[in-house]
Amino acid sequence: SPNLSTCHPTSSQIPDSPHKTSHEVNCCPASPDSGEPIIRDFQFPSPSSASPVRIRRPAHRLALDTEYLAKYNKAVAIMKRLPPDHPHSWHRQSQIHCIYCNGAYYQAGAAADVPFMIHESWLFFPFHRFYVYFHERILGKLIGDDTFALPYWNYDSPDGMPIPDIYMKGELHDMKRATRHLPPAPVAIDYTPDKLDLVDEPPAAEQTATNLALLYQHMVSGASKPELFMGCKLRPGDGACSGMGTVEAAPHNSVHLWVGNASTPEYEDMGTLYAAARDPVFFAHHANLDRLWAVWRRLRGYHGSRPEFDDPQWLDSHFYFHDENADLVRVRVRDAIDMDRLGYAYEEVDLPWLDARP
Numbered sequence: 001s002p003n004l005s006t007c008h009p010t011s012s013q014i015p016d017s018p019h020k021t022s023h024e025v026n027c028c029p030a031s032p033d034s035g036e037p038i039i040r041d042f043q044f045p046s047p048s049s050a051s052p053v054r055i056r057r058p059a060h061r062l063a064l065d066t067e068y069l070a071k072y073n074k075a076v077a078i079m080k081r082l083p084p085d086h087p088h089s090w091h092r093q094s095q096i097h098c099i100y101c102n103g104a105y106y107q108a109g110a111a112a113d114v115p116f117m118i119h120e121s122w123l124f125f126p127f128h129r130f131y132v133y134f135h136e137r138i139l140g141k142l143i144g145d146d147t148f149a150l151p152y153w154n155y156d157s158p159d160g161m162p163i164p165d166i167y168m169k170g171e172l173h174d175m176k177r178a179t180r181h182l183p184p185a186p187v188a189i190d191y192t193p194d195k196l197d198l199v200d201e202p203p204a205a206e207q208t209a210t211n212l213a214l215l216y217q218h219m220v221s222g223a224s225k226p227e228l229f230m231g232c233k234l235r236p237g238d239g240a241c242s243g244m245g246t247v248e249a250a251p252h253n254s255v256h257l258w259v260g261n262a263s264t265p266e267y268e269d270m271g272t273l274y275a276a277a278r279d280p281v282f283f284a285h286h287a288n289l290d291r292l293w294a295v296w297r298r299l300r301g302y303h304g305s306r307p308e309f310d311d312p313q314w315l316d317s318h319f320y321f322h323d324e325n326a327d328l329v330r331v332r333v334r335d336a337i338d339m340d341r342l343g344y345a346y347e348e349v350d351l352p353w354l355d356a357r358p
C-alpha cells in the first residue's frame with residue numbers, strides 16, 4: 001500500500017513500457033495530503049433509496065440521449081473549471097493515474113524506497129474499479145444527480161468497436177488521439193505500435209473478427225485460472241512483478257496504445273500511463289474493463305464476495321481516493337470484490353466473443 005507522504009517526481013515510463021523515450025513527470029498535488037490528513041475507511045453506499053443503483057450503459061448507444069449527454073458534458077465542464085488543486089478537478093482526477101501507475105508514492109512499511117505501482121499485477125482490477133467508482137460519484141455530485149453513471153466503451157461488441165461518437169465532441173473530446181484511428185475505424189485489440197503503424201489497417205470486417213477471437217482467448221480459453229486473468233501476485237516490498245493478466249495486456253494495453261497519438265514519442269494521451277486519464281474516453285475504457293472483470297467472474301463461478309485469491313496480502317492492500325464529499329477515503333482490495341455492493345451495475349449486452357472460439 002502507498003505511503004501518502006512520499007509523493008515525488010517520477011518517470012513517465014515504467015520499466016516494461018513500449019515507448020523509447022521518457023521524461024520526468026510530477027503528478028503530486030501542489031499542496032500534498034501531508035501532515036495528518038483525515039482519512040476515513042471506506043463504507044459501502046447504503047442500499048436504500050438514498051443511493052439508487054447507477055446503470056452504466058454502452059457509450060455507442062447514447063448518441064441520441066441528449067438529456068444524458070447534456071448532464072455528462074456539464075459535469076465534466078464543471079470539473080475542468082475547478083481550481084487545479086481541488087481534489088475534484090479534472091487535473092487532479094487525471095493525475096491519480098499518474099501517481100498510482102507511474103510509482104509516485106513509495107510503499108508504506110517497506111525498508112527502502114520501493115515505488116507503489118498498480119499495473120501488471122493483481123491490483124490492476126481492484127484499483128481501477130475504485131478509480132472509476134469515485135470519479136463517477138464525483139461527476140454526479142457536481143451536477144446534483146446521485147443516479148449519474150458513466151458509460152462504458154463496449155468494444156467487445158462489433159457495433160461498439162470504434163471510439164464512441166459521444167467522445168468525439170464537446171467536453172468529451174480530446175485532440176491528442178491517433179488521427180488514423182478515429183471513427184469509423186474499429187479498435188484493433190491486437191494493436192502493437194511496432195507492428196501496426198507500418199502497415200495499412202486491415203478491412204473492418206477482418207479486424208472485427210480478429211478482435212472477437214482475441215477476446216475469446218483472453219476472457220475464456222487463456223483465462224481459466226485467476227492467476228492468468230488477474231495478473232501476478234505483487235507482494236509488499238516487491239517493486240514490480242511484471243505479470244499482466246490476459247485482459248490487462250489486451251484489450252487494456254492495446255486499446256490505450258491504439259487511441260493515443262502515435263506521432264508523439266509517448267503516444268499521449270491515452271497511450272501512456274502518466275497522461276492516459278486526461279482523455280475522457282479513459283473512463284469509458286476502464287468502465288468496460290471493469291465490466292469484463294464482472295463478466296469473467298460470472299463465467300468462472302465467482303459469486304458475491306468470493307475473492308479470486310483468499311490471500312490477506314491482496315485483500316488488505318489499500319489505496320486512497322477523495323470521495324464525492326472531498327473526504328480522503330481508504331479502500332481495500334476486499335471492498336472491490338463484490339460489485340453489487342457498490343451501488344452500480346452494467347446494462348447487459350450480448351457477448352458475441354463467447355462464440356468466437358478460433
Ligand code: C2O
Pocket residue numbers: 097101119128252256276286
Ligand atoms: Cu491504469 Cu488503463 O490504466
